[in-house]
Amino acid sequence: MMGAALMLMVLATSPLDSARGAYQSGELPKARAELESLLYPLRLDGEALEAEAHLLLAATYHAQEELARAEDEVVRGLAVHGDSALDPLLYPPDFLAFVERARAQHQTRIGELRAERSPRLFPAPSPIVDPIRPDEVPTSPTLTRAWYLAPLGVGHFKHGRSGMGTALAVTQGLGLAAAGVSLGTALSLRGPDGRYSANDAGTARTLNVTYLVGAYVFAVAYAYGVLDGLVLTPAPPVRPVP
Numbered sequence: 305m306m307g308a309a310l311m312l313m314v315l316a317t318s319p320l321d322s323a324r325g326a327y328q329s330g331e332l333p334k335a336r337a338e339l340e341s342l343l344y345p346l347r348l349d350g351e352a353l354e355a356e357a358h359l360l361l362a363a364t365y366h367a368q369e370e371l372a373r374a375e376d377e378v379v380r381g382l383a384v385h386g387d388s389a390l391d392p393l394l395y396p397p398d399f400l401a402f403v404e405r406a407r408a409q410h411q412t413r414i415g416e417l418r419a420e421r422s423p424r425l426f427p428a429p430s431p432i433v434d435p436i437r438p439d440e441v442p443t444s445p446t447l448t449r450a451w452y453l454a455p456l457g458v459g460h461f462k463h464g465r466s467g468m469g470t471a472l473a474v475t476q477g478l479g480l481a482a483a484g485v486s487l488g489t490a491l492s493l494r495g496p497d498g499r500y501s502a503n504d505a506g507t508a509r510t511l512n513v514t515y516l517v518g519a520y521v522f523a524v525a526y527a528y529g530v531l532d533g534l535v536l537t538p539a540p541p542v543r544p545v546p
Contacts, residue, residue, distance in 0.1 A: 452533025
């Protein structure tokens with residue numbers, strides 16, 4: 305019988321007994337250290353014990369005049385077990401009033417913490433609209449091949465052919481620049497009567513030849529770009545309409 309009684313006493317022992325005794329005897333640092341070690345990280349089984357530990361730690365903070373921490377622990381305790389009954393023989397009246405004020409002021413926060421602890425018991429919402437099938441996804445309009453008529457490789461860049469576009473842009477640009485500079489310089493050498501002087505005649509002749517060569521290079525490169533885009537390059541496949 306004695307062995308059974310001792311076993312019952314051991315089983316009835318709560319992990320909070322030591323911290324509770326320290327709080328009642330005024331050993332607040334000891335109670336605080338034990339409760340914090342039990343709660344962070346959590347080493348208690350059951351919501352009732354966890355809620356009681358939070359409230360006991362809140363009372364310890366309250367007695368040490370750390371009201372912000374005390375209020376936070378009250379909220380956490382009520383979120384774990386909102387119907388926790390506080391023993392008026394253990395806690396002083398001012399702390400009991402403090403708990404009731406926190407309960408009234410922080411209903412939203414208590415509910416949020418309680419929801420975080422609760423498992424999701426309802427299924428995920430079904431989509432309001434049916435998912436879009438791949439053949440229903442709108443496609444961007446196909447680029448027109450008329451872009452190939454633009455100079456300086458613009459059409460090739462538009463169609464993603466940057467290599468050919470760069471070659472055409474450089475070739476046409478150099479030809480156009482050479483022709484423009486040569487023509488402008490040659491015209492500036494003419495006198496008021498529209499003729500070249502004997503000293504400038506040779507230079508003007510060279511500039512005119514350079515102008516013709518530059519214009520020819522531009523024209524050939526432009527023609528090849530148009531031919532390559534409109535004739536040599538196959539048209540993109542047309543997507544059939546379902």
